[in-house]
Amino acid sequence: MCCNHIxxxxxxxxxxxxxxxxxxxxxxxxxxxxxxxxRPSCSAIKANKVALGLTSGQIIFIGFRI
Incomplete structure (x- = not known):
């Protein structure tokens, strides 16, 4: 279950x-x-990756070259 904040x-x-x-x-x-x-209902950032938890239940992972 996901959180209610960013x-x-x-x-x-x-x-x-x-x-x-x-x-x-x-x-x-x-x-x-x-x-x-x-747009996420919750998220996590670690190193160069972002995880977005959507209200639909989907999770999106995005990686950046930094």
Missing amino acids: SSLPKTNPEISLNRRDWIALNGEQVLWLPPDA
Whole structure:
């Protein structure tokens, strides 16, 4: 079961962040816009990977080269 807030785990890499649930940012710069059906109800960031938990039950994994 997923959480009701943006981040369910502590961020271990400050270079990657979620802004307002609709953008993924690298070093504070918005680089990936998330369409409404891909916006997370919870998320986790570890190293260069982001996991997004959607309300539909789907999980999206995104990796970045940083």
